[in-house]
Amino acid sequence: MNDQKALLQYTLRLADDGLILGHRLSEWCGHGPILEQDIALTNTALDHLGRARSLYQYAAALFNTLPEADKATFFTSVSLQKEVSEGTAIDEDDLAYLRDGWDYRNVLLVERPNEDWAYTVARSFFYDAFNSLFFKELAKSNDESLAAIAEKSLKEVTYHLRWSSEWCVRLGDGTDESHARMQQAINELWAYTGELFTMNDADAAVAAQGIGMDLAALRPQWKELVALVFDEATMAMPADAWMHTGGKDGRHTEYLGYILAELQFVQRAYPGMEW
Amino acid sequence: MTVHSFQEHFDKKIDGDVAIEPRDWMPDDYRKTLIRQISQHAHSEIVGMLPEGNWISRAPSLRRKAVLLAKVQDEAGHGLYLYSAAETLGITRDELYEQLHSGKAKYSSIFNYPTLTWADMGAIGWLVDGAAIMNQVPLCRCSYGPYARAMVRVCKEESFHQRQGYEIMLTLANGAPMQKKMAQDALDRWWWPSLMMFGPPDAESGNTEQSMRWRIKRLTNDELRQKFIDVTVEQANILGLTIPDKDLKWNEERGHYDSGAINWDEFWNVVKGNGPCNKQRLDTRKKAWADGQWVRDAAMAHAEKRKARKATAKAA
Numbered sequence: 001m002n003d004q005k006a007l008l009q010y011t012l013r014l015a016d017d018g019l020i021l022g023h024r025l026s027e028w029c030g031h032g033p034i035l036e037q038d039i040a041l042t043n044t045a046l047d048h049l050g051r052a053r054s055l056y057q058y059a060a061a062l063f064n065t066l067p068e069a070d071k072a073t074f075f076t077s078v079s080l081q082k083e084v085s086e087g088t089a090i091d092e093d094d095l096a097y098l099r100d101g102w103d104y105r106n107v108l109l110v111e112r113p114n115e116d117w118a119y120t121v122a123r124s125f126f127y128d129a130f131n132s133l134f135f136k137e138l139a140k141s142n143d144e145s146l147a148a149i150a151e152k153s154l155k156e157v158t159y160h161l162r163w164s165s166e167w168c169v170r171l172g173d174g175t176d177e178s179h180a181r182m183q184q185a186i187n188e189l190w191a192y193t194g195e196l197f198t199m200n201d202a203d204a205a206v207a208a209q210g211i212g213m214d215l216a217a218l219r220p221q222w223k224e225l226v227a228l229v230f231d232e233a234t235m236a237m238p239a240d241a242w243m244h245t246g247g248k249d250g251r252h253t254e255y256l257g258y259i260l261a262e263l264q265f266v267q268r269a270y271p272g273m274e275w
Numbered sequence: 276m277t278v279h280s281f282q283e284h285f286d287k288k289i290d291g292d293v294a295i296e297p298r299d300w301m302p303d304d305y306r307k308t309l310i311r312q313i314s315q316h317a318h319s320e321i322v323g324m325l326p327e328g329n330w331i332s333r334a335p336s337l338r339r340k341a342v343l344l345a346k347v348q349d350e351a352g353h354g355l356y357l358y359s360a361a362e363t364l365g366i367t368r369d370e371l372y373e374q375l376h377s378g379k380a381k382y383s384s385i386f387n388y389p390t391l392t393w394a395d396m397g398a399i400g401w402l403v404d405g406a407a408i409m410n411q412v413p414l415c416r417c418s419y420g421p422y423a424r425a426m427v428r429v430c431k432e433e434s435f436h437q438r439q440g441y442e443i444m445l446t447l448a449n450g451a452p453m454q455k456k457m458a459q460d461a462l463d464r465w466w467w468p469s470l471m472m473f474g475p476p477d478a479e480s481g482n483t484e485q486s487m488r489w490r491i492k493r494l495t496n497d498e499l500r501q502k503f504i505d506v507t508v509e510q511a512n513i514l515g516l517t518i519p520d521k522d523l524k525w526n527e528e529r530g531h532y533d534s535g536a537i538n539w540d541e542f543w544n545v546v547k548g549n550g551p552c553n554k555q556r557l558d559t560r561k562k563a564w565a566d567g568q569w570v571r572d573a574a575m576a577h578a579e580k581r582k583a584r585k586a587t588a589k590a591a
Contacts (some may be wrong), residue, residue: 031559181569
């Protein structure tokens with residue numbers, strides 16, 4: 001993989017993470033347990049979506065400057081290939097709405113369903129804790145665009161992490177029922193946290209260029225952060241066992257197909273129009 | 276002061292356009308009317324999140340998705356200010372929810388219609404929020420202070436909502452033929468229910484007279500409806516869409532548009548619970564509330580534990 005393709009793949013993954021988690025969180029809008037929390041979670045969904053848009057815009061710019069031969073084969077999508085063959089520059093919406101699941105690179109964790117408030121909190125907490133470390137490093141990236149997006153995201157992530165940590169503690173150290181639900185959510189989602197720290201080809205390539213970082217090196221700090229909150233939440237840390245992976249390389253769970261079917265419906269049914 | 280002089284003092288304030296505040300004496304019926312109206316309004320915001328929420332996951336572009344999500348979030352915010360305004364009258368939010376869930380309290384009937392295509396996001400913003408603004412702008416001068424102040428904020432955001440809805444319609448109306456068809460279809464379905472949002476004709480509106488006297492209401496249902504029609508016809512012309520009323524005609528003498536008869540049977544039928552989505556909307560709200568019970572219990576239990584720990588630490 002050459003450098004630009006690796007950077008594009010990497011940027012897309014960060015964008016996909018934001019879009020898919022934003023999608024999941026937005027499913028709560030109008031259905032939350034407390035009106036104030038409905039508002040708070042929608043705010044967070046908007047942050048993830050906003051970050052995804054900045055990243056997709058950057059990814060589109062990277063794609064549009066690839067050599068023609070690379071453009072034609074980069075995505076396996078009829079609609080995108082058609083745009084490329086017609087010489088049209090692609091944009092953020094093309095990337096979100098016209099790629100199929102195997103060209104989505106998000107980690108499996110973010111596509112897990114909401115289930116209940118405890119699963120939603122646990123999923124966000126694991127991801128927010130990762131983001132708080134990841135974006136701090138990415139802000140030092142020698143890719144100016146990614147560094148600027150990371151800098152802006154850090155402020156949002158700090159709030160996200162505070163929100164999800166507080167809810168971890170509230171549910172963990174709340175009633176017997178909430179304690180049990182929170183522990184179950186943690187146990188089940190734990191197997192999806194390993195992928196956050198795996199290095200695929202794109203990760204290795206951008207790390208070598210001083211754009212990305214060694215993700216595995218973030219894990220000890222992440223575990224410390226998680227342990228600190230779990231301690232206050234009276235939650236037990238699951239033992240490290242099998243970790244699911246695949247999302248970063250386009251092999252997803254069954255859930256992603258349904259997310260995309262819904263997300264892309266209008267663009268698929270009425271292709272090539274302005275909305 | 277006797278009850279009589281309390282009443283006199285209250286009347287004087289109303290007549291002098293002095294705001295009534297939560298601690299002021301007010302007649303029981305004034306309080307009841309306000310609780311009914313403000314809570315109905317708050318419930319409308321919360322139930323109103325659902326028809327638009329129905330398209331968040333399917334919004335056709337990332338920009339539209341972000342704007343729609345922010346808009347539905349604003350509605351939650353409006354619900355919050357309005358519940359807070361109602362609480363100043365001596366009722367709790369939980370009691371208000373209970374009234375919604377039991378069917379005792381109503382919400383705007385417009386939200387019992389389904390959102391079938393993306394164009395409905397445009398039509399709701401343009402027509403439903405447009406009608407809401409007509410209703411709500413006069414409420415910024417309503418005699419009850421907390422309600423009037425909440426409405427000032429709500430109206431600012433509603434006018435943004437209305438513009439974004441109209442912009443969706445404009446994009447569709449100037450788009451491909453099937454997009455224009457989608458916009459027309461949405462106008463056809465939302466036009467009459469939007470007119471019904473102003474409530475029954477003045478001659479049949481039981482609450483109007485007293486509410487006008489109390490300056491809770493400043494304009495009658497028919498006056499507001501006429502204003503809405505006059506403004507909206509011009510906007511439909513710019514879109515190149517046709518309002519589905521064959522009797523719609525400019526009346527030079529009146530200086531207003533004349534319009535066809537509203538199907539009030541349909542209105543009362545939907546109010547009674549027979550609209551396409553009444554059951555679905557209420558069930559959704561009840562489910563969100565029931566599913567959230569353990570979360571609220573946990574939050575309460577945790578807050579109690581913290582308080583107890585703090586007290587123990589202080590004592591030690």
